[in-house]
Amino acid sequence: MQKTFKANNISCINCANLIKGSLEDDFGEIKVNLDANPKEVTLEIVDESVESKFKEEMKDLGYSVIED
Numbered sequence: 001m002q003k004t005f006k007a008n009n010i011s012c013i014n015c016a017n018l019i020k021g022s023l024e025d026d027f028g029e030i031k032v033n034l035d036a037n038p039k040e041v042t043l044e045i046v047d048e049s050v051e052s053k054f055k056e057e058m059k060d061l062g063y064s065v066i067e068d
Contacts, residue, residue, distance in 0.1 A: 003045040006066040007058060010039035015063070023057055038066060 010016065016032035019041060024030050027050070033040040041058070045051045055065045 001045060002042060003051070004033075004040050004042040005055075005058075006036075006038045007041050007063045008038060008066060009063050010034070010041075015039075019058070019061060019063065022061055023054070026057070027054055041065075 010019070010032065013034065016034060019032055020030050023043075027043050029043065031042040033042070041063075043054065045054070058065050
């Protein structure tokens with residue numbers, strides 16, 4: 001299922017490209033909405049373990065996911 005996460009510290013196209021380049025091999029197509037505030041990252045999440053891994057990988061890149 002497609003899921004959208006809000007994330008901190010994403011400020012420009014270079015941030016979006018870093019996220020895509022670093023994570024698309026593991027998570028498939030990733031869309032970054034730079035027009036939203038806070039910025040949004042959308043991808044296919046199949047289960048909670050994938051979601052947890054995605055959040056951890058984002059944190060490692062310096063972009064923390066904002067929890068609802």
